[in-house]
Amino acid sequence: MENKLIASSSPHIRSDETISRIMLDVIIALLPATLASIYFFRFNALKLIVLSVLSAVITEAIFQKARKKPVTINDLSAVVTGLLLAFNIPSSAPWWIPVIGSAFAIAIVKQFFGGLGHNFMNPALAARAMLLASWPTIMTEWVTPGADAVSTATPLAILKGQAEGILPSLTDMLMGNMGGSLGETSAILLIIGGIYLLYRGVINWRIPFTYIGTVAVIMLAFGGGIQNTMYHLLSGGLMLGAFFMATDYASSPVTKKGQIIFGIGAGLLTSVIRLKGGYPEGVSYSILLMNVAAPLIDKYTGPKVFGEVKQNA
């Protein structure tokens, strides 16, 4: 019997949590918004989402097979990336946009840098930035929800005076009945998903709350009143970005203070881009910029070790 006993070092028990469970939670949290986008943008949305997820998973499998590494598509992280990328694509986009985007996100941004946990940027956002730079017209062609999809402008473009149009009602914005990328239109469903992630402990309040809070405060001060502030909070990718993108583990700080700085920084950048920049929307770029700063933030926000103060005093 003796030689069967395992004599490893403590601790001898582990929590039930696993990577795939965390990823599954994110997928569950994204589900309401996914269904809503299919409801609003019909078959085209479904097609783009399926293509995006499939190409993300297949790219990961091919890449790992080619490098003779264990294939880890079961951890569901590629599914999450694919889904998030689809959320960032307009419903009118052709089929190859999500395919190229997902392949780029997984192969270049994730796997080239060492795979899961080593991506220095959020893969879905980096892919979106690439698509936006390469096919700007396709990536900014918005249509109204529903079967008779016609061209429209996003509320932020209207706010900014870059496009003609009538602002949708705040209720429509909350529900997602407006022009925009697939998954970013329904603020309320994204918030519900975010609350689920908070409840499950997958994310904590620090990044999303400081992010949204910073945008709210700046827009109240400089954005032209309460009504405009509401438009700024509910439109664009703010909710999606704050709850699902900025909180990406690998590309955001791990320290408590760092996460707060990260959230405030992303909020500042988003507000500045929206108010002063050339683009009507600033969530993607501000998160990407903060991603690059994350290691530096981590470096300077290491927590004070228990009992450290007294000793130095």
Added chain:
Amino acid sequence: MNLKSFTFKGGIHPPHYKRYSEKAEIEKAEEPKVVIIPMQQHIGAPCEPIVKVGDKVKIGQKIGEAKAFVSAPIHSSISGIVKKISSMNTPTGSGVMCVTIESDELNEIHENVMSKGDIEKLTKEEIINIIKEAGITGQGGASFPTHVKLSPPPDKKIDTVILNGAECEPFLTADHRLMLEQPEKVVYGLKALMKAVGVNKGYIGIENNKPDAIKAMVKAAEKESNIEVVSLVAKYPQGDEKRLINAVTGRVVPSGGLPMDVGVIVNNVGTASAIANAIQTGMPLVERVVTVTGSAINTPKNLLVKIGTPFKDIIAQCGGYKETPGKIIMGGPMMGLAQFTDEVPVIKGTSGVLILNEKEARIPEPDPCIRCGKCVDICPVNLQPLFISQLSLKGQYDDTQKYHVLDCIECGSCSFICPSKRPLLQSIRVAKREVLAKRKKS
């Protein structure tokens, strides 16, 4: 009963697993036929055997003499004949000198074992000496000689004694049952400790997942105006000295410092009860309460076991193995020591014998770190385990000092919480050893 519960920052909530044994009253274990008593059961210098093969010994007779200051003498737990003095496997290591005694089943008590009188009449020095001579060491697991704790350098003013009844390790219920069944003894021991260091304030900290024990202790301490029972949030590692002091008094023990640096001495409730025994009956530390529990044992129990009884014997008294054991742990699942055999003896620091089945014992395959930051969130010392572990795994031990590797208390919370099942504590431990070894050399 509505006591406010106190705690510290950070920590984890592992499942308690206490239901296995928390309702089991402390039972006297069967008299062992043979005991194997190691000459080193505590942190500090080993003892030298003062008996020879063939000697007849009685219960409570000193068989190992402590030569160094940080050491505690060792006594026989049974009466019988010394059969062997040789190096054997013990729960804390192999090749430890052990005295093997075969019982004569007469249960003769040594003539030196007699009541030492009442606390009121004893002086500080006398109490400390009784504790020293009784070979009392911390019963929480680490086994530091208690009399050493009670002799702080004169520049350290002690004003508080805290009894640790947190028992935050999952599975363990020995302290819980002790507080429930013999609260007066615990209070008596605390009073002795307070007198020994000349303080006026005593606390007993108990996690709020043991409301019955809190109730019993409050009742037992009713008449003592300077003893307070403190309810603590059930959270791991609440029973760690520095976390406990922080929760009870709000004081922060400096990094690298000891409880006495903030005027506190912490002892386990089991230690207090052993002190009460030593004063009231004169019996040195020759037995202790051990929780025998886990998924692979038939009838989990809390047993009063003679020091030196082989694990095998007490496992047999708990109905033996229910299924093939995968891991035998001395202590709790978070900080306990895995054993490679069940033939090692119970020692003074054996708070539990935990048997996990093969499935639970399996070491999980680690996945890549996803930087979820959970280990940073929960570290009770505010370390960043992921970075230290990363450096350690790369062999960059020197760099781990920038991340305060030596402050790690090895509670294992980081490894527990990690969704990627990374060997965080295990690798941090390696870095600690390397850093310390290097310091010693230079």
